[in-house]
Amino acid sequence: MMHxxxxxxxxxxxQDEKDEARQQLERYxxxxxxxxxxxxxxxxxxxxLDATRQLLELNTELHTVWNYRRTIxxxxxxxxDTEKRQSMLEQELGFLMKVIRNNIKSYWMWNHRMWALSxxxxxxxxxxxxxxxxxxxxxxxNYHAWDYRRFVIARLKDTEDGDAVDEQEFAFTTAQINRxxxxxxxxxxxxxxxxxxxARADQPRREKVLQTENELIQNxxxxxxxxxxxxxYYDWLLDIQQSDEDRIKLLxxxxxxxxxxxxxxEDGTRPLIELVSRFAELGRLQPGSVSxxxxxxxxxxxxxxxxxxxxxxxxxxxxxxxxSKRWKVHDLCV
Amino acid sequence: MxxxxxxxxxxxxxxxxxxxxEAIIASEAAAAGKSVLHIDRNxxxxxxxxxxxxxxxxxxxxxHRDHRQVPIVEILVSTKAEGEEERQQQxxxxxxxxxxxxxxxxAAPNPAESATGSRASEALRRLxxxxxxxxxxxxxxxAAKALLELLQNDRNYQIELAPKxxxxxxxxxxxxxxxGIGEYVQFRGVEHNYLVRDNGVERVPESKEDIFASTxxxxxxxxxxxxxxxxxxxxxxxxxxxxxxxxxLFEKLLRERxxxxxxxxxxxxxxxxxxxxxxxxxxxxGCRRIQRYVTSMGRYxxxxxxxxxxxxxxxxxxxxxxLCAVAGSTYVLGEKVSVEPANDGAGFTxxxxxxxxxxxxxxxxxxxxxxxxxxxxLSRAICILDAPVLGExxxxxxxxxxxxxxxxxxxxxxxxxxVPKGKSILYAWxxxxxxxxxxxxCHAISATRGNASALLTLFMETHSLEVAGSVSDxxxxxxxPDATVDLDSAVTAAxxxxxLILG
Numbered sequence: 001m002m003h004x005x006x007x008x009x010x011x012x013x014x015q016d017e018k019d020e021a022r023q024q025l026e027r028y029x030x031x032x033x034x035x036x037x038x039x040x041x042x043x044x045x046x047x048x049l050d051a052t053r054q055l056l057e058l059n060t061e062l063h064t065v066w067n068y069r070r071t072i073x074x075x076x077x078x079x080x081d082t083e084k085r086q087s088m089l090e091q092e093l094g095f096l097m098k099v100i101r102n103n104i105k106s107y108w109m110w111n112h113r114m115w116a117l118s119x120x121x122x123x124x125x126x127x128x129x130x131x132x133x134x135x136x137x138x139x140x141x142n143y144h145a146w147d148y149r150r151f152v153i154a155r156l157k158d159t160e161d162g163d164a165v166d167e168q169e170f171a172f173t174t175a176q177i178n179r180x181x182x183x184x185x186x187x188x189x190x191x192x193x194x195x196x197x198x199a200r201a202d203q204p205r206r207e208k209v210l211q212t213e214n215e216l217i218q219n220x221x222x223x224x225x226x227x228x229x230x231x232x233y234y235d236w237l238l239d240i241q242q243s244d245e246d247r248i249k250l251l252x253x254x255x256x257x258x259x260x261x262x263x264x265x266e267d268g269t270r271p272l273i274e275l276v277s278r279f280a281e282l283g284r285l286q287p288g289s290v291s292x293x294x295x296x297x298x299x300x301x302x303x304x305x306x307x308x309x310x311x312x313x314x315x316x317x318x319x320x321x322x323x324s325k326r327w328k329v330h331d332l333c334v
Numbered sequence: 335m336x337x338x339x340x341x342x343x344x345x346x347x348x349x350x351x352x353x354x355x356e357a358i359i360a361s362e363a364a365a366a367g368k369s370v371l372h373i374d375r376n377x378x379x380x381x382x383x384x385x386x387x388x389x390x391x392x393x394x395x396x397x398h399r400d401h402r403q404v405p406i407v408e409i410l411v412s413t414k415a416e417g418e419e420e421r422q423q424q425x426x427x428x429x430x431x432x433x434x435x436x437x438x439x440x441a442a443p444n445p446a447e448s449a450t451g452s453r454a455s456e457a458l459r460r461l462x463x464x465x466x467x468x469x470x471x472x473x474x475x476x477a478a479k480a481l482l483e484l485l486q487n488d489r490n491y492q493i494e495l496a497p498k499x500x501x502x503x504x505x506x507x508x509x510x511x512x513x514g515i516g517e518y519v520q521f522r523g524v525e526h527n528y529l530v531r532d533n534g535v536e537r538v539p540e541s542k543e544d545i546f547a548s549t550x551x552x553x554x555x556x557x558x559x560x561x562x563x564x565x566x567x568x569x570x571x572x573x574x575x576x577x578x579x580x581x582x583l584f585e586k587l588l589r590e591r592x593x594x595x596x597x598x599x600x601x602x603x604x605x606x607x608x609x610x611x612x613x614x615x616x617x618x619x620g621c622r623r624i625q626r627y628v629t630s631m632g633r634y635x636x637x638x639x640x641x642x643x644x645x646x647x648x649x650x651x652x653x654x655x656x657l658c659a660v661a662g663s664t665y666v667l668g669e670k671v672s673v674e675p676a677n678d679g680a681g682f683t684x685x686x687x688x689x690x691x692x693x694x695x696x697x698x699x700x701x702x703x704x705x706x707x708x709x710x711x712l713s714r715a716i717c718i719l720d721a722p723v724l725g726e727x728x729x730x731x732x733x734x735x736x737x738x739x740x741x742x743x744x745x746x747x748x749x750x751x752x753v754p755k756g757k758s759i760l761y762a763w764x765x766x767x768x769x770x771x772x773x774x775x776c777h778a779i780s781a782t783r784g785n786a787s788a789l790l791t792l793f794m795e796t797h798s799l800e801v802a803g804s805v806s807d808x809x810x811x812x813x814x815p816d817a818t819v820d821l822d823s824a825v826t827a828a829x830x831x832x833x834l835i836l837g
Binding site for chain 2: 177178179180181218219220222223224225261264265
C-alpha cells in the first residue's frame with residue numbers, strides 16, 4: 001500500500017490489451033521454464049545469468065531464481081578477481097535499481113541487495129544511504145526502506161565514527177516525525193537508537209535527552225491524542241528505565257500530563273484509557289501508592305469510557321471488575 | 335479598419351470589456367454556438383483585472399483609467415538621498431504624484447517609441463504634471479531618479495490592478511479544467527498564509543504537520559487548533575456542532591465552543607475563514623469556509639490557493655478570450671464604442687468607430703454605461719519592495735489584523751514571473767474610502783515589510799459601478815472585482831449571467 005496516493009479505478013481491458021497481456025504471459029511462461037530447465041541441469045554461465053535477469057525483471061517474487069542467480073554469480077570466473085567482482089556487483093546494483101522501480105516492496109529484491117552490498121569488495125555505504133533517503137522521501141512509511149536503512153547504518157558505523165552516525169540518525173528520525181507524527185517507522189527507529197545514546201551520556205545529558213523525548217511525546221499527544229505512536233513510545237520509554245524508582249517518577253509525570261490534557265478535552269478516549277492503565281501500572285509497581293481518591297477516579301473514568309466508546313464497553317467492564325477486585329473498591333460499571 | 339469590415343453585421347451577443355467576467359461570458363456564449371463580438375475600448379486586455387509593466391501602470395493611471403471607477407491614484411516614490419541610507423521614508427508622507435479625478439487625459443503614447451530608455455522617460459514625462467512638488471524633467475530630482483532606476487526593470491513587472499488567487503478546489507479551477515484552459519495557463523502554489531499583527535508576522539499553521547512542528551504554539555494552543563481543524567473541517571462533525579450551537583456568529587462559536595482567542599482566533603477567523611472586519615458570518619457559513627479551505631489543500635500540493643503566473647487574473651481573462659476567438663468570435667481592441675437600443679425596438683445598435691453593428695444581446699462592464707451610481711468602495715495599495723521579505727521564491731497570502739481593521743494582502747516575488755529578481759510586491763486592499771483607510775493600509779504594509787524599504791507605493795480608490803434601472807433584460811452589466819481574495823465570485827457572477835443569456 002502506498003500512502004497519500006489516489007487509487008485508480010480498474011477499467012475493463014480492450015481486446016488489444018487482452019492480446020498483449022496473453023502474449024506477455026506466454027513469453028513469461030517460456031522464459032520461466034527455460035530458467036528452471038537451466039537450473040535443473042546445473043548450468044552456471046553468463047547466458048544463464050542473463051536469463052535470470054530477464055525473468056526477474058518480469059517477476060521480482062521468484063526467490064528460487066534469486067537464489068539461482070547468486071549461485072551463478074559465485075561460480076563465474078569473474079567472481080575470483082576482485083576488480084571484476086567489483087564491476088559485476090556494481091552492475092548488479094544498477095539492475096536492482098531498475099527492479100526497485102517495478103516493485104519497491106519485494107522482500108527478495110531487498111534481500112538480494114543486502115547480499116550484493118555485503119559481497120562488494122569496496123562497498124559505498126554513503127551512496128546507499130542517499131538512495132534510502134530518496135526512497136523515504138518518496139514514501140516516508142515504507143518499512144522496507146527503513147529496514148534497509150538500519151542495515152546500511154549498521155555497516156556505515158563500521159567504517160565511520162559510530163557515535164556521530166547514531167546522532168545523525170537520531171536527528172533524521174526527529175525530522176521525519178516532524179514531517180508526520182503518525183510515522184510509526186520513524187518512532188520505531190528512534191527507539192532503536194535511543195538506548196545507545198543514553199548509554200553513552202552522563203547523568204545531566206541523560207536527563208536532558210529524556211526531557212527532549214518527553215517534550216516530543218507531549219507535542220505529539222497534544223497534536224493528535226488518538227494517534228497511538230506517541231503513547232506506545234511513552235510505554236517503551238518506561239520499559240527502558242533502569243529502576244522502578246525512575247519508572248514511578250515517569251508514570252507520575254505522565255499522569256499529570258494526561259490530566260492536563262483532559263482538562264481541555266474531557267471525552268478523549270485514548271487519554272482516558274491511558275489514565276486508567278497508568279494508575280493500574282503504578283499500583284502494580286508500588287502497591288499502596290495509588291490513593292483511594294485516585295482509585296475512585298479510575299472507576300469513574302471506566303464508566304465514562306463505557307459511555308463515550310460503546311464499541312469497547314465489554315473491555316471496560318472487564319478492566320473495571322479486575323481493578324475493583326485488586327483494589328477492593330466498588331465496581332461502578334456493573 | 336475593423337469597424338468598416340464589421341459595419342452592418344449583426345451578432346447574437348456583443349460583449350464590451352475584456353475583464354475576467356466578460357471574458358468568461360464571451361467564451362461560454364461562443365462555445366454554445368452564439369456569434370460573439372468582443373470589444374474593449376482600451377488597447378489592452380483585462381479591464382479592471384488588467385496587469386501592466388511599471389510604465390504601463392503609469393500610462394494606465396494617466397491615460398486609460400475610468401475616473402468614475404478609479405477616482406484617485408497616488409504614487410509615492412521613495413527618495414533615499416545619498417549618504418542618508420538610514421532615513422526611512424514613511425509611507426504616510428506626502429505622495430509624490432497625485433493623479434486626481436479632474437486631471438486632463440493625456441494623449442495615448444506613440445507606439446513607435448519602445449526602447450527601454452524612451453519608455454522610462456516617457457513615463458516620467460507623463461507623470462511630471464502630477465508632481466506635488468515642482469519637478470523638472472530635464473534635470474531629474476531624486477524622486478525622478480529613483481523612478482528611472484525602477485523603470486530599468488520595467489519589463490520584468492506585471493503589476494495587477496485587482497490581484498486575486500484561485501482556490502484549489504474552487505469554481506475557477508474547475509472552470510479552467512472544464513474549458514481546457516488549465517492545460518496551458520501556469521500557476522504556482524500560494525505556499526504560505528501569514529497572520530500579520532503590529533507585533534510581527536507569523537505563519538498560520540494549516541495542517542497537522544505544521545501544528546506538530548510549530549515552535550511558536552504552546553501545547554494547549556496546538557490542541558485547540560487541532561480540534562478546530564478536525565471538527566469544523568469534517569462535514570458530519572461540524573453539522574452536529576452547528577446544531578448544538580444554534581444561530582450564533584462564527585466568531586462566537588470559535589470563542590466559546592473552541593476556546594480560541596488572541597492570535598489563534600485571528601488566524602482561524604481572518605486568515606482561513608477570511609471573515610472581514612465588520613462582516614457578520616454565522617457559524618454554518620464559517621464552517622463552510624473552513625471546509626472550502628481544508629478540502630482545497632492537498633489537491634495540488636499542501637497549499638489551498640494557486641496564484642497565476644505572468645499577471646494572474648489578466649492572464650486568465652486573456653486565455654478565455656483566446657478560447658472565445660478559437661470558437662470563431664471577433665475581437666476589437668482600442669476602439670471607441672457605444673450602445674443604443676435599436677430604433678425598431680429589437681436588440682441594440684452598437685457604434686464602433688465609424689461603423690454600426692446590430693446586437694441581439696449586450697453584456698458590458700459597467701464602466702461602459704453612461705449613467706452609473708457608486709457601489710462598493712475599495713482602497714488598494716501596491717507596494718514594490720527592495721527585498722523579498724517573506725521568502726525569495728515564493729508566493730503568500732497575508733492578513734493584517736489591527737485594532738481598526740483587517741487588510742487582505744498578497745505577496746508575490748519572481749516566483750510568479752511578474753516581479754524582477756531580488757524585489758517583491760505587496761498588494762494590500764481593504765473595503766472603504768482611501769481617505770479613511772490609507773493609514774490602515776500603511777500600517778499593514780509596514781508591519782509586513784520588516785526591514786525592507788518600499789521603493790514605490792501606489793494607492794488607489796476603486797468603486798464598483800452599478801447601473802440603476804436596467805433598460806432591458808437583454809443588456810446586462812458586470813460588476814468587476816470585489817474584496818475577496820479568490821476568483822470564485824467572478825466565476826459565479828459570470829456563470830449566472832451566462833445562464834441568463836443562453837436561457
